[in-house]
Amino acid sequence: MVLFGGTGDLVMRKLLPALYHQHRDGQMADDARIVGVARTDVTREEYVATAEKHCAEYLGADFDQKVWAGFARRLAYQRVDAQNAAHFADLARLLDEHAGRVRVYYLSTAPSLFTITCENLSNAGLVTPNSRVVLEKPLGHDLESSQQINDAVGKYFGEQQIYRIDHYLGKEAVQNLLALRFGNALFEPLWRREWVRDVQITVAEQLGVEARGEFYDKTGALRDMVQNHLLQLLCIVAMEPPSSIDSNAVRDEKLKVLRALKPFTPNDVATKTVRGQYRAGASGGQPVPGYLDEKGIPASSGTETFVAIKAEIDTWRWAGVPFFLRTGKRMQEKLAEIVINFRDVPHSIFGLPAGQGLNRLVIRMQPEESMKLYLLAKQPGDAMNLGQVNLNLDFEESFKTRRLEAYERLLMDAVRGRLTLFVRRDEQEAAWRWVEPIIEAWEQSTDKPKTYTAGTWGPAASSALLSRDGLSWHEEA
The missing domain is CATH 3.40.50.720 (NAD(P)-binding Rossmann-like Domain)
Structure with a gap:
């Protein structure tokens, strides 16, 4: 090597x-x-x-x-x-x-x-x-x-x-998402528009640009994270069952998802995307500078350090289900997770308010890898009061073996000639075709990125993006 x-x-x-x-x-x-x-x-x-x-x-x-x-x-x-x-x-x-x-x-x-x-x-x-x-x-x-x-x-x-x-494709939690979907009869019947209300994919970093200011200012969060990491995670969630685990079979299905993403018009970019840029704040209890104060960053820079997008997939399986993507630097915590929010039961005999999304699957990739299924159960006592509980799929406890780091798996896959977890050229180019209208609209706009305080979850417009659909970003209780 x-x-x-x-x-x-x-x-x-x-x-x-x-x-x-x-x-x-x-x-x-x-x-x-x-x-x-x-x-x-x-x-x-x-x-x-x-x-x-x-x-x-x-x-x-x-x-x-x-x-x-x-x-x-x-x-x-x-x-x-x-x-x-x-x-x-x-x-x-x-x-x-x-x-x-x-x-x-x-x-x-x-x-x-x-x-x-x-x-x-x-x-x-x-x-x-x-x-x-x-x-x-x-x-x-x-x-x-x-x-x-x-x-x-x-x-x-x-x-x-x-x-x-x-x-990200080498992370154990992402591998287990494939196993969960295609190795069990339990989830596949529910993995579609009839039962999934929305999907949220978040990759948040606490760090700023560090010593990469000059590079990052020419790149931005959309190119650095969305075009690759977040879209690859979206593909794993949304793909149809491949005929086998063969590299081309898996990558063929991912490509179909990328080609089915609804293209953005200039109006869509204005209403379905949010770009932000962090200002001075605090991270880990310590004061940190704003993006424009970082070394190598021009004072007039309009480069985004935060992106939120409402994506839609034009297929029978996913028509009408919003996929919300979010990534940013200097966020409240280091976090990478996929959240599948299931729809409410058709009629609640317990008088629960509609739209709560109380059943959800949370696949977390960092800081620790885990998978939790949230359900409702009766709380102890005389009254029939329900509370949320979770089934924690503890892989370490079940398998008693060390889990591989992403690069460990991917390096040895390269040695062994296994291409399944690597990106094919047509996948990559389909991802670029989807993000390019966003890049072009932002470059032509006179609007600056919306500012957010370092150490928060991004600009308020990110929450508004979901609230227009009556939704909110998942927060761990």
Whole structure:
């Protein structure tokens, strides 16, 4: 596995710890090797020392010095400037020791380097039928740029060799959503417009832009989160049952959902989307600056740090069911969840008010992964008073095994050639086609994003978006 951007934050914080776990759990072949690649001129020993420092920090109690010693023997380092073809000859000499092996090239770099990296890999003879390339988001900033990158990478790697990664698809809770829907007879009859009132998908972050201000200001929440993470989660919720768990069978059904999303008109953008930008407030009990005060952000920036959207799917299964998407930075808490709100019973013999949505399924992906089904039950006492209870599907308690982190699963799927949890080109382009009218309408508008105080749940217009349908965002009791 060759990790381009090998000294970067993603490699140190996520990829190497994930690979450490796989090494510890015996999931890697004895002679498997991991090569960090970056422009930094350091020795292998210096690279391993840096990796150890970061892994010890991020792994915490999971870090074991003896395990690390074995893992470190797998590590190598090669200085490579992606734009310097001569450096790839050095990489080829290093990899020649493992000729004929599966090679996974993980491009944890700026998307602007994807094309030249793949070209130089090919020219150095490093692209073989056993080669795979993993592409990190964002893949372009619109449909056209995405197509250009895909075309360029596609000159050197076949579609079956390209792994467009969305780490949310690797989360255990998302995997269990597939199992829940398609492995049980209980939910499938209810998973349709007759019984589902609305669906809410939230991915909220407490962090601001941190050191990524210059990058983020050119991207924004819509491109950074909605076009990929949230739409992929929507597809998992809304897809029809695939014929099998085969990668193309699953991805065919996701593509159908993306193509069935109701397109946005300029008027729809005005009434069914909300964009916001955080101002100074507090997070974790500490004061934090507003977006316009962050390093690298122009004082006149209109980039959104919050998005809420009412999406609709024009199919028999989902016609009339609103799908509400919400994501933002500097929110009240770190949270990623999918909420399925079921309709009320046709007639309540208990005198319960209508529209309460008291039956719901909540699939939570962060901060902890869980799945809860909310039901009504009689409260203790003489009177027939009902109260809400939940069935907590506790996977840790049931299976008594450690759950894989998303990157652990996805990295090993790339090694093993499993494409099911990666995004196919036509999926990605369908997602861009759906969000582009929103991007264009916002760019043409003279309105600024609505402000919200850091440490809250976003602008008031986000709540108003649901209240027009007599609904509200789910809040954990």
